[in-house]
Amino acid sequence: MNTADVIVIGGGIHGCSTALHCRLRGLSVVVVEKDHVARHASGVNAGGVRRLNRHPAEIPLAMASAALWQRIEDLVHDDCGYRQTGQIRVAEGEPGLAAIAARRRLVEGLGYSHEQWIGPEELFELVPAISRHCLGALWTADDGHADPTRTTRAFARQAAALGAEFLTPCRAGMPRRAGGGWQVPTDRGTFSGAQVVNCAGAWGGAVAAALGEPVPIEPIAPMMLVTARMAPFVDPVVASFDRMISFKQSPNGSVVIGGGWRSRAEPDANRAHVEFGELHRLIGTTLDLFPVMRGARIVRSWAGIEGAMPDAIPVIGPSMTAPGVIHAFGFSAHGFQLGPIGGAIVADLVESGATSLPIEPFSIARFAGQAWREAS
Amino acid sequence: MRSDRIVIVGAGPAGMRAALVLAGAGLNPVVLDEAPASGGQIYRRQPRGFTRAYDKLYGFEAGRARALHAAFDADNRIDHRSGTLVWNIEGRRLQTLHDGRPETVEFDRLLLATGAMDRVIPFPGWTRPGVYTLGGAQVALKHQACAIGRRVVFFGASPLLPLVASQYAAAGAEVAAVLDTTPLRAKLAAMPGLLAGGKTGWKGLVYLARLAARRIPYRHGITPVAALGSESVEGFAYTDASGRRHEIECDAIAFGYGLKSEWQLADLAGCGFEFDAGNYQWQVVADEAGRSTVPGVYLAGDGTRIGGAELAEIAGERAARAILTDLGDTGQGAALAACARRIGGQARLRRAIERAFPFPAPLARAIPDDCILCRCEAVTAGEFRASIDRLAPHDVNRAKAFSRVGMGRCQGRICGPAAAEILAAARGVEVKEAGRLRSQPPVKPVPVAAFADAAEDAA
Numbered sequence: 055m056n057t058a059d060v061i062v063i064g065g066g067i068h069g070c071s072t073a074l075h076c077r078l079r080g081l082s083v084v085v086v087e088k089d090h091v092a093r094h095a096s097g098v099n100a101g102g103v104r105r106l107n108r109h110p111a112e113i114p115l116a117m118a119s120a121a122l123w124q125r126i127e128d129l130v131h132d133d134c135g136y137r138q139t140g141q142i143r144v145a146e147g148e149p150g151l152a153a154i155a156a157r158r159r160l161v162e163g164l165g166y167s168h169e170q171w172i173g174p175e176e177l178f179e180l181v182p183a184i185s186r187h188c189l190g191a192l193w194t195a196d197d198g199h200a201d202p203t204r205t206t207r208a209f210a211r212q213a214a215a216l217g218a219e220f221l222t223p224c225r226a227g228m229p230r231r232a233g234g235g236w237q238v239p240t241d242r243g244t245f246s247g248a249q250v251v252n253c254a255g256a257w258g259g260a261v262a263a264a265l266g267e268p269v270p271i272e273p274i275a276p277m278m279l280v281t282a283r284m285a286p287f288v289d290p291v292v293a294s295f296d297r298m299i300s301f302k303q304s305p306n307g308s309v310v311i312g313g314g315w316r317s318r319a320e321p322d323a324n325r326a327h328v329e330f331g332e333l334h335r336l337i338g339t340t341l342d343l344f345p346v347m348r349g350a351r352i353v354r355s356w357a358g359i360e361g362a363m364p365d366a367i368p369v370i371g372p373s374m375t376a377p378g379v380i381h382a383f384g385f386s387a388h389g390f391q392l393g394p395i396g397g398a399i400v401a402d403l404v405e406s407g408a409t410s411l412p413i414e415p416f417s418i419a420r421f422a423g424q425a426w427r428e429a430s
Numbered sequence: 431m432r433s434d435r436i437v438i439v440g441a442g443p444a445g446m447r448a449a450l451v452l453a454g455a456g457l458n459p460v461v462l463d464e465a466p467a468s469g470g471q472i473y474r475r476q477p478r479g480f481t482r483a484y485d486k487l488y489g490f491e492a493g494r495a496r497a498l499h500a501a502f503d504a505d506n507r508i509d510h511r512s513g514t515l516v517w518n519i520e521g522r523r524l525q526t527l528h529d530g531r532p533e534t535v536e537f538d539r540l541l542l543a544t545g546a547m548d549r550v551i552p553f554p555g556w557t558r559p560g561v562y563t564l565g566g567a568q569v570a571l572k573h574q575a576c577a578i579g580r581r582v583v584f585f586g587a588s589p590l591l592p593l594v595a596s597q598y599a600a601a602g603a604e605v606a607a608v609l610d611t612t613p614l615r616a617k618l619a620a621m622p623g624l625l626a627g628g629k630t631g632w633k634g635l636v637y638l639a640r641l642a643a644r645r646i647p648y649r650h651g652i653t654p655v656a657a658l659g660s661e662s663v664e665g666f667a668y669t670d671a672s673g674r675r676h677e678i679e680c681d682a683i684a685f686g687y688g689l690k691s692e693w694q695l696a697d698l699a700g701c702g703f704e705f706d707a708g709n710y711q712w713q714v715v716a717d718e719a720g721r722s723t724v725p726g727v728y729l730a731g732d733g734t735r736i737g738g739a740e741l742a743e744i745a746g747e748r749a750a751r752a753i754l755t756d757l758g759d760t761g762q763g764a765a766l767a768a769c770a771r772r773i774g775g776q777a778r779l780r781r782a783i784e785r786a787f788p789f790p791a792p793l794a795r796a797i798p799d800d801c802i803l804c805r806c807e808a809v810t811a812g813e814f815r816a817s818i819d820r821l822a823p824h825d826v827n828r829a830k831a832f833s834r835v836g837m838g839r840c841q842g843r844i845c846g847p848a849a850a851e852i853l854a855a856a857r858g859v860e861v862k863e864a865g866r867l868r869s870q871p872p873v874k875p876v877p878v879a880a881f882a883d884a885a886e887d888a889a
């Protein structure tokens with residue numbers, strides 16, 4: 055029988071980061087991934103490394119993760135395509151300005167200063183290509199973006215280099231108790247370990263349900279559009295307080311546009327189709343914000359499968375029903391930036407049962423006893 | 431049955447013939463094609479105001495072209511919408527750009543007759559101005575009576591090679607040389623099959639004879655080295671069968687390695703695929719009557735399996751009769767069987783053509799490191815190999831994610847076959863083990879502005 059200190063279900067960025075941080079603490083790890091590393095959300099996301107406009111509960115984690123992104127090359131021996139271009143969220147009208155004012159009160163009230171107000175002049179200087187109807191923006195100068203596949207693979211590679219074992223493609227069945235620890239049946243035999251980590255992304259709800267603590271997770275499929283390469287015209291990642299958009303130009307010149315527009319996810323079939331139905335509104339917003347885009351051509355599109363929680367923050371922390379199981383899933387379409395710290399938190403929990411970061415708001419307990427029923 | 435909305439994508443021989451059969455049965459098929467006029471690639475029409483005669487435009491195929499054009503134009507039950515690019519399929523809806531404006535076309539039954547494009551293997555200098563595909567060179571001549579250069583080198587392994595070269599010679603361009611990557615031995619071995627294949631096989635010989643009559647050199651077993659020149663093409667370098675290097679002066683080069691099915695829409699529709707060893711490429715799975723694995727979606731012509739215009743037309747008829755059968759018409763059996771016989775009769779010729787112009791996989795596997803492999807994303811073969819060494823992708827989709835090869839505006843339609851060979855070589859497996867690039871909408875680039883105008887209209 056195969057044994058390890060920790061059995062991780064899922065080879066996305068959170069599973070791979072968990073494996074790396076466990077190895078750094080000397081724990082033996084097996085990662086079980088049903089497809090291949092970075093096949094799902096972690097390999098196909100927009101690559102946004104963003105603290106700007108995070109849920110207040112996520113800010114301390116995002117700050118700690120940002121510190122790891124700063125030295126990402128030391129951590130995983132790859133620069134991950136990480137570029138600190140800044141992130142900007144503009145106000146296009148009065149509602150946007152009001153949202154910025156409220157946001158500033160909130161963030162400053164919590165004692166943070168990473169989100170800065172910039173007026174129109176400064177905005178136009180930072181982003182000369184942006185439309186002049188914008189009224190100002192919040193800006194985090196040292197946020198940025200990275201290459202998602204490359205990053206996730208780098209975590210996996212470094213974890214493997216330090217001795218983590220990766221089983222791909224290999225599906226994990228549901229964990230079951232065995233003695234004081236756990237057994238996880240897989241396509242390649244049963245593995246036993248002292249602890250199990252659920253990093254199964256959109257599929258994480260199935261693992262939790264099998265342990266008797268179902269959660270109202272929704273599989274979603276955020277969509278992205280890509281244009282042919284264009285001459286460089288924008289550095290920071292740009293979003294809006296008034297409309298759903300996230301806009302950035304890749305180092306190679308192609309423009310990648312998203313912002314949370316969703317199509318149907320089919321997690322059982324491993325599929326997410328792009329549905330263009332409403333995307334013309336996203337394209338309208340794009341043209342409003344960047345008139346230069348009138349000459350652009352869309353060459354590709356894609357969608358990825360992600361797990362979303364009703365309160366839009368992930369489940370992180372020990373199981374309430376199954377001692378020795380730790381959850382880290384349901385990152386609700388913004389878990390890429392949290393990847394580097396997510397694994398460190400889980401490794402803390404594995405090692406000592408505690409972590410110095412405030413993770414209470416992410417406890418799975420918040421869904422216990424709630425009168426909710428999974429849709430279909 | 432009469433209320434079924436039948437949509438055909440592609441107005442080449444397969445799509446046109448299918449439309450005629452359906453219209454003949456009293457139906458009103460919609461035919462969508464991005465070109466300004468029907469005809470497809472082979473029976474492409476000249477722009478308005480051009481007056482070349484049919485035999486000048488279509489050579490041996492003039493009679494067939496004239497008949498098909500005339501019948502198609504005369505049939506007012508066919509709703510032909512030219513200038514319509516189909517760029518996505520969602521369920522039973524096609525998303526199109528019609529004269530640049532977004533339009534949705536719904537269907538109950540869909541026939542994909544999307545044809546083929548040149549299959550390419552990048553070689554040093556292939557991105558220089560003056561390098562064309564064989565098909566591209568032919569289109570320039572057929573459509574607008576333009577040659578790609580004054581002195582042209584033709585090379586590759588394709589039935590188009592002797593054909594386009596002799597068309598250029600007849601049109602008055604100087605053909606510097608015709609250089610075939612197939613060894614003479616292999617060509618001779620395929621001869622009996624070609625000649626037993628009836629008219630089509632003999633036509634090939636006629637093109638060769640015409641080239642010989644003009645004293646145009648035709649060499650076998652060559653290996654391309656580079657398109658030479660400081661900016662645009664000034665010459666072509668190759669090595670002959672014995673390994674000696676030659677340089678030819680020219681101002682244009684046309685090359686290609688047979689044709690490659692255009693199956694992106696079938697992919698988006700969810701159709702099944704299989705690797706066809708004879709054609710040496712991925713093809714959409716179709717039953718003997720052209721039904722795909724997706725109910726209501728049918729296939730015909732080069733988009734399903736490369737076979738040329740004559741076969742495409744029969745396959746179009748066959749798919750149309752399959753549609754009629756599926757709509758409840760029980761009288762199609764005999765006609766379907768006749769189609770099957772005619773198609774079966776060409777099987778030997780098809781095999782012979784595949785053997786006479788084989789895809790030179792070793793050439794693709796040996797593309798030099800400093801040669802651009804993916805021109806959309808400007809990735810060299812060496813960079814692609816390095817990413818394979820580093821990240822060990824097991825299929826082309828992974829390799830694409832790691833290297834950006836195939837991520838650009840052509841989505842790998844150009845560089846895909848060569849990239850798959852390089853990956854297969856690195857992994858030490860057959861090319862089919864490297865898999866097939868998944869298609870993503872839009873299958874061809876769509877201008878952002880078109881959507882914006884639609885949004886304004888809706889507002």
Ligand SMILES: Cc1cc2nc3c(=O)[nH]c(=O)nc-3n(C[C@H](O)[C@H](O)[C@H](O)COP(=O)(O)OP(=O)(O)OC[C@H]3O[C@@H](n4cnc5c(N)ncnc54)[C@H](O)[C@@H]3O)c2cc1C
Nearest residue numbers: 064066068088096099100102226255358385388389390391
């Ligand atoms: C289009 C898109 C854009 C996004 N943009 C951003 C962005 O800009 N910034 C940002 O921070 N975040 C972004 N996100 C969100 C981010 O990608 C995710 O939050 C993050 O990658 C989640 O990582 P994960 O490891 O939890 O999940 P995943 O990457 O989905 O990994 C979970 C893995 O578990 C495996 N698995 C599941 N069940 C089993 C089983 N039983 N056995 C074995 N393996 C199993 C799955 O195959 C999968 O590989 C985006 C997401 C998408 C889809």
